[in-house]
Amino acid sequence: MEKKVVHEELNFQRDDKMNLTMIPGKFARSMRTCLIWQFIRFVIINIKMIVVVGKSH
Amino acid sequence: MARVVVLGGGVAGHTTATFAAKWLGSQHEVVVVTPNSKWNWIPSNIWVGVGQMTKDEVTFDLAPVYQKAGIGFKQAKAVSINPEGNEGSNKPFVTIEYTGMGKTGQTENVEYDYLVNATGPKLNFAATPGLGDANGLGEFTVSVCTADHAVHANDELQKSIEKMKKGQRQKFLIGTGHGMCTCQGAAFEYIFNIEHELRKAGVRDMADMKWISNESFLGDFGMGGLHMKVGGYVVSSKLFAESLFAERGVDWLIGAHVNKVEAGKVHYELLDGSMGEEDFDFSMLIPPFAGVGLKAYNKTGEDITATVFAPNGFMKVDADYTPKPYAEWKASDWPRTYQNPSYKNMFAAGIAFAPPHIISKPMSSVNGTPINPTPPRTGMPSGIIGKAVAHSVCDLIQKGDKAHLHEASMAEMGAACVASAGKGVFSGTAAAMTVYPVVPDFEKYPGTGRDTDYTFGEIGLAGHWIKHILHYLFIYKAKLNPGWTLIPE
Numbered sequence: 001m002e003k004k005v006v007h008e009e010l011n012f013q014r015d016d017k018m019n020l021t022m023i024p025g026k027f028a029r030s031m032r033t034c035l036i037w038q039f040i041r042f043v044i045i046n047i048k049m050i051v052v053v054g055k056s057h
Numbered sequence: 058m059a060r061v062v063v064l065g066g067g068v069a070g071h072t073t074a075t076f077a078a079k080w081l082g083s084q085h086e087v088v089v090v091t092p093n094s095k096w097n098w099i100p101s102n103i104w105v106g107v108g109q110m111t112k113d114e115v116t117f118d119l120a121p122v123y124q125k126a127g128i129g130f131k132q133a134k135a136v137s138i139n140p141e142g143n144e145g146s147n148k149p150f151v152t153i154e155y156t157g158m159g160k161t162g163q164t165e166n167v168e169y170d171y172l173v174n175a176t177g178p179k180l181n182f183a184a185t186p187g188l189g190d191a192n193g194l195g196e197f198t199v200s201v202c203t204a205d206h207a208v209h210a211n212d213e214l215q216k217s218i219e220k221m222k223k224g225q226r227q228k229f230l231i232g233t234g235h236g237m238c239t240c241q242g243a244a245f246e247y248i249f250n251i252e253h254e255l256r257k258a259g260v261r262d263m264a265d266m267k268w269i270s271n272e273s274f275l276g277d278f279g280m281g282g283l284h285m286k287v288g289g290y291v292v293s294s295k296l297f298a299e300s301l302f303a304e305r306g307v308d309w310l311i312g313a314h315v316n317k318v319e320a321g322k323v324h325y326e327l328l329d330g331s332m333g334e335e336d337f338d339f340s341m342l343i344p345p346f347a348g349v350g351l352k353a354y355n356k357t358g359e360d361i362t363a364t365v366f367a368p369n370g371f372m373k374v375d376a377d378y379t380p381k382p383y384a385e386w387k388a389s390d391w392p393r394t395y396q397n398p399s400y401k402n403m404f405a406a407g408i409a410f411a412p413p414h415i416i417s418k419p420m421s422s423v424n425g426t427p428i429n430p431t432p433p434r435t436g437m438p439s440g441i442i443g444k445a446v447a448h449s450v451c452d453l454i455q456k457g458d459k460a461h462l463h464e465a466s467m468a469e470m471g472a473a474c475v476a477s478a479g480k481g482v483f484s485g486t487a488a489a490m491t492v493y494p495v496v497p498d499f500e501k502y503p504g505t506g507r508d509t510d511y512t513f514g515e516i517g518l519a520g521h522w523i524k525h526i527l528h529y530l531f532i533y534k535a536k537l538n539p540g541w542t543l544i545p546e
Contacts, residue, residue: 011306018303022296032486032517042519045489049473049523052491052511053545056441056470 059085059454062151062169064135064351066091066119068099068436069407070175071535072443072546073450077173078128079542080451088129088167092156094118096535097204100436100475101528103243105207106341107214107250109480112204115528117536126537131167132157134349135176138365139166140400141356149402171450174372175406175443178346181235187318188234188344197318198234198340201247210341214251217339221260227338230323232269234342236314236428239279240435241270244343245298246476252305253479268302268309269335269342271428273328273420275299275309279430281417283492284505285513291505297514301488305478310335312420314428315342330423346408346431348372364399367411373397374405376413383419388468388498390414395446396462402453404446407439416496437472438495440546441465468496471511475524487520 008026012019024032031037061081063074066089078087095116104110123130133153140149150166180202182189189195199210217227231248233241248268255261268275276282276298283294302309312328323335323342348370353362366372376392390413397403405411412432420429434442445465452460471493479485491513497506505512534544 008304011303014303014306015308017299017309021299021303023300023304033483035483035518038518038522041515041517042522045515045519045523048511048513049491052471052473052493053437055493055511056437056465056472057444057545 059170060168061085061087061171061173061450061454062167063087063089063173063175064091064151065089065175065177065407065409066093066096067175067177067407067439069177069409069439069443070173071096072440073173073175073406073447074123074128075126075537076444076447076542077451078126080447081454083127085454086129087127088131088169089119089123090131090133090135090151090153090167091119092132092134094120094132094157095204096122098528098532098535099202100524102201102204102207103246103250103477104480105204106199106201106210106247107254108211109250112208116204117532122535122537131155131165133165135351136164137352137354138172138403139354139356140172140365140403143354143356143358147356149400170402171453172403173406173446173450174351174403174409176349176351176409178408179349179370180344181347182344184237184345184347185235185315185318188315188342195318197320198342200344201243201341202343213339214254218255218258218260220338221255221263222258224263226263226265228336229264229266230269230335230337230340230342231266232313232342233271233430234315234318235345236271236326236426237431238271238343238345239431239433240343240346241272241278241430242433242474242476244268244270244341245278246478247341248307249301249305249476249478250480252307253485257479266305266307267335268307269313269315269323269325270309270311271314272430273312273418273428275302275311277417277430279415279417279433280492280495281497281506283490283507283512284509285490286509287513287515291509294514301516312428314422314426318342326422326424326426326428328420328422328428348409365397365403369411371411372403372405372409373399374410376411378411378413386414388466388494388496388500391466391468391496393464393466394449394462395442395465396449401458404450406443406446408434410434410442433495434467436474437546438467438470441470444546466496468494468498470494475520475527477521477524479521482521482525483518485521486516486518487524488514488516489520489523490514
């Protein structure tokens with residue numbers, strides 16, 4: 001029987017604790033290092049942080 | 058001319074001293090007493106601990122910066138405070154003992170009009186047998202709490218990597234070294250930086266990695282956890298953290314009080330009262346924090362340490378220290394001005410102030426051993442508190458005793474936290490988080506205790522870029538380079 005191995009799902013089988021978590025799939029992982037998306041997130045995170053800093057002073 | 062003495066040259070002390078010197082000008086005197094000759098951007102010690110930065114990149118000499126700012130600098134540790142002076146004088150003073158400047162071991166009484174205690178913590182390695190002793194870090198584990206510790210940690214890490222390259226499996230155990238530790242975030246960041254470095258070195262499959270912590274759930278971080286908006290859901294940081302650990306194949310052990318460390322082995326007690334052992338080849342365990350052990354004496358020489366300081370050695374301020382059950386804790390228990398209630402010309406900033414209680418839900422093992430994180434007061438809150446205290450002291454000097462004191466309650470301020478997992482611009486990822494407010498306010502924000510519009514977390518390269526920027530920006534600011542006041546704390 002041919003196995004269908006999905007790399008990001010292997011850690012679910014390490015133990016019961018990990019089996020009950022959520023692990024990001026291929027798309028979610030790729031977005032973390034997608035330069036265009038991360039540049040957008042960089043701008044958004046900075047704006048949010050500036051607001052938090054502003055509210056804290 | 059008034060003299061402001063600031064004890065400590067870390068984030069809180071440096072912020073207080075530099076703003077006070079700027080606002081007071083040359084008409085008044087600001088003196089910093091700190092045992093260290095260098096300023097250290099502590100968040101980047103993590104990168105030193107994995108060999109991605111050198112000690113020189115995260116530190117700089119304080120003396121030339123203070124000379125430029127017109128701030129007096131004494132490389133010494135404070136030993137005791139006489140807030141009423143002594144029998145020969147009514148002038149309050151601090152007794153210091155030099156640790157450098159060619160005067161090591163000499164003592165001196167430094168008079169003050171206003172005192173700001175920003176000593177930071179004593180790294181209390183001695184609290185856990187084997188973790189260290191009164192002289193500091195022990196021989197079995199490493200630390201990233203100081204730049205020197207981080208250099209040592211990287212030396213040991215490289216030895217482990219070499220062993221793995223030769224085919225020898227290694228067990229990494231990272232976390233907290235006592236049931237009452239804080240700063241889980243630093244250990245959290247370190248374990249994922251190690252994991253990233255092991256992947257880069259091509260030896261991840263030779264490493265077993267485990268997290269050990271006094272948190273009652275992953276993602277507590279000493280703040281009782283947080284809820285954040287992710288993918289349209291409001292989720293607990295527990296899910297966020299557990300997902301990260303599972304994704305990277307890092308096992309975890311929580312609710313653990315490490316009660317003994319030996320060569321290659323820690324002994325621990327869990328919340329259910331059970332005892333256990335964990336072997337390791339490489340271990341970084343954060344020590345618990347305590348006050349630096351300052352004493353206080355009144356005019357007749359009587360010991361008033363218990364009046365000025367809480368039992369844990371941190372200075373009492375305008376918090377509500379009345380013991381009460383968790384259900385009755387309120388945001389308003391937390392201090393606003395950081396003024397000592399007994400001596401109005403004394404303030405505490407940063408880690409040096411005594412919190413009214415912890416933030417996380419208090420937990421004890423069935424044997425009665427307290428196992429819960431203590432409140433984090435580092436980084437952004439330290440800087441904001443330091444600046445507010447500087448403002449208050451300057452107003453008291455310039456406008457008189459009736460001046461309004463500036464406020465910076467941790468129940469009304471947020472914090473930004475970026476935990477890297479690697480250092481590259483294109484590789485590795487970081488968890489960028491903000492929390493608002495640091496201390497949850499369930500009266501204002503029923504449900505999560507925090508404003509979920511401003512409490513968020515996500516993982517990605519953007520966090521790396523922000524961490525890089527923060528590193529250079531805050532060192533630039535701390536060196537008092539042009540425009541430094543425009544950079545927020």
